[in-house]
Amino acid sequence: MNNLLARLKPIIVELEHDLERDNFTRPVEISELVALFSKHADREIEVLDVKFKLQKLRGLNVSFSDSKKTLIFTRPCEESHTFDPGCEECRGFRFTIAKELVHICDSQSDKTPPAAIRAELLEGLVTFDLDRSGVAAEYIAELGATELLAPYAHRRLSVGSFTEEKAKATGDYDKLASQFGIPVKYAKLAFSDPYMELVKEARRLNGLRS
Amino acid sequence: MTAYDAIISDLESKHGKIDNIKFIVKDLTRPEIDMAIDDFVAAASSYLNGGLKPVTEFADKGFAATRFER
Numbered sequence: 507m508n509n510l511l512a513r514l515k516p517i518i519v520e521l522e523h524d525l526e527r528d529n530f531t532r533p534v535e536i537s538e539l540v541a542l543f544s545k546h547a548d549r550e551i552e553v554l555d556v557k558f559k560l561q562k563l564r565g566l567n568v569s570f571s572d573s574k575k576t577l578i579f580t581r582p583c584e585e586s587h588t589f590d591p592g593c594e595e596c597r598g599f600r601f602t603i604a605k606e607l608v609h610i611c612d613s614q615s616d617k618t619p620p621a622a623i624r625a626e627l628l629e630g631l632v633t634f635d636l637d638r639s640g641v642a643a644e645y646i647a648e649l650g651a652t653e654l655l656a657p658y659a660h661r662r663l664s665v666g667s668f669t670e671e672k673a674k675a676t677g678d679y680d681k682l683a684s685q686f687g688i689p690v691k692y693a694k695l696a697f698s699d700p701y702m703e704l705v706k707e708a709r710r711l712n713g714l715r716s
Numbered sequence: 717m718t719a720y721d722a723i724i725s726d727l728e729s730k731h732g733k734i735d736n737i738k739f740i741v742k743d744l745t746r747p748e749i750d751m752a753i754d755d756f757v758a759a760a761s762s763y764l765n766g767g768l769k770p771v772t773e774f775a776d777k778g779f780a781a782t783r784f785e786r
Contacts, residue, residue, distance in 0.1 A: 535775035556759045560751040572732025589776035617736040638753040
C-alpha cells in the first residue's frame with residue numbers, strides 16, 4: 507500500500523483537492539481520472555469500447571514505452587446506456603477503467619511484457635501465485651482503483667453516517683457502492699476498519715493527509 | 717508466428733515498444749486463457765483496422781448529482 511500510494515500520490519493530491527473544492531458532494535468521474543493520469547503520468551490515453559467473447563474479461567491495458575501511449579480496451583455494461591449507480595455491472599465498468607489506469611503507474615518489476623502474458627500473468631492468476639509480481643500487480647491495482655474512486659479523504663467523511671453505520675450493521679453495502687460508483691465488494695473493503703487503518707498509516711508515511 | 721505474436725508486432729509497428737500488458741482475469745480455465753488471448757487479438761486487430769470506437773463520454777456525469785451524507 508505504501509508503494510502504491512507513493513506512485514499515485516500526485517494524482518490523489520490533485521483529485522482530493524478538486525473534491526474538497528466541491529465540498530466532497532460529488533463522486534469521482536472517470537473522465538477526470540483519465541485527465542489526471544494523462545497529466546501526471548505524461549501519457550496519451552485512449553479508452554476503447556470492445557465486446558469480449560469471454561464474459562470474465564472486463565478490460566485490457568496495453569502501454570507503449572516509446573510513444574507514451576496507453577490503450578485501454580473495456581467492455582461497457584450491456585444493460586445500461588448511461589451510468590446507473592445502482593447497477594453492479596455499471597459500477598464494475600468504472601472500476602475496470604480505474605484499475606487499468608492504475609497499471610499505468612506499475613513499477614518496472616510489476617510490468618508484464620508481451621512475451622510473458624501467458625506464462626507470468628494468466629497462468630499465475632489461475633494458481634493465485636502472489637509471488638509473481640505481475641499477478642500481485644493485479645491485486646494492488648484493485649486497491650489503487652478503490653483509492654481513486656472512493657478516496658480516503660472522502661470516505662473518512664462518510665464514516666459514522668447513517669448509511670455507513672447501517673451498512674456495517676447489516677452487511678449490505680449496496681448504498682455505499684452506489685454513492686461512490688464502485689462494486690459492492692470494494693465498498694465493503696474500503697469501509698472496513700482494518701483497511702481504513704492500513705490506508706491511514708500508508709498515507710501518513712507518504713505525507714498525505716490522514 | 718502465432719496470431720498473438722503477429723498482433724503484438726503490428727501494434728509495436730504503430731506505437732513503438734510495448735512494455736506492459738495487463739488483462740483482468742481471475743479463475744480462468746486453460747480454454748478460457750486461450751479465449752482471453754483470442755479476445756485480445758480480436759480487439760487489437762479491430763483497433764488497428766479503425767473498427768473500435770474511442771470512449772470519450774463515460775456517461776457518469778448525471779451520477780455527479782449524488783449527495784453524500786455526513
